Amino acid sequence: AQKITQTQPGMFVQEKEAVTLDCTYDTSDPSYGLFWYKQPSSGEMIFLIYQGSYDQQNATEGRYSLNFQKARKSANLVISASQLGDSAMYFCAMREISSGTYKYIFGTGTRLKVLA
Amino acid sequence: GAVVSQHPSRVICKSGTSVKIECRSLDFQATTMFWYRQFPKQSLMLMATSNEGSKATYEQGVEKDKFLINHASLTLSTLTVTSAHPEDSSFYICSARVPGQGRGVTEAFFGQGTRLTVV
Numbered sequence: 058a059q060k061i062t063q064t065q066p067g068m069f070v071q072e073k074e075a076v077t078l079d080c081t082y083d084t085s086d087p088s089y090g091l092f093w094y095k096q097p098s099s100g101e102m103i104f105l106i107y108q109g110s111y112d113q114q115n116a117t118e119g120r121y122s123l124n125f126q127k128a129r130k131s132a133n134l135v136i137s138a139s140q141l142g143d144s145a146m147y148f149c150a151m152r153e154i155s156s157g158t159y160k161y162i163f164g165t166g167t168r169l170k171v172l173a
Numbered sequence: 174g175a176v177v178s179q180h181p182s183r184v185i186c187k188s189g190t191s192v193k194i195e196c197r198s199l200d201f202q203a204t205t206m207f208w209y210r211q212f213p214k215q216s217l218m219l220m221a222t223s224n225e226g227s228k229a230t231y232e233q234g235v236e237k238d239k240f241l242i243n244h245a246s247l248t249l250s251t252l253t254v255t256s257a258h259p260e261d262s263s264f265y266i267c268s269a270r271v272p273g274q275g276r277g278v279t280e281a282f283f284g285q286g287t288r289l290t291v292v
Contacts, residue, residue, distance in 0.1 A: 101286060102266065158222070159205055159207075160207070161268075163218075165216045
């Protein structure tokens, strides 16, 4: 069964520093997509970055990059040059593409606090 | 990106009453929408998959008769919490799949969420 694990319930980072949020996953589907979402206190889910299981290169979107290690089944999010506005909950999610169901499974989240 | 609008953002209702939450795709047609529930400081749990013109597919453990889902058009899905009880208090959030999106982009956009409090 597919599973997403985020082992860091909370993280602190100094403003302008980089931070890595961990995510490991488990799936038997050879084709899958990995996503990171940001959820500020207002509640909406904001898409940050996507990595496909067959993508050869790590995904990058501005200050966000995904450290994809397929053999280790990890998809860590790296935020560079942290800003105060980055303080939020961060969720890692996965979709098994071969299943065709478009169902997303979410991890338990990591609460990031950026310190001034 | 695509816009998904969810309404209301907050609702307080009395125990025993029913509450309807709307999820609209504003600039695209969504054949599939998803409803999630999120307890405080916890993850999003998929409740059901809503397909336009057909019955919703509920996840294991979700009461179909309590959480009624209707997807009557390509731009609107509704979740009705019937005979609400305090334990139904939660954050409910919908997402809509954007058809035709390929790899490298998100396939699902989320509404703003609805915080339901049953008193």
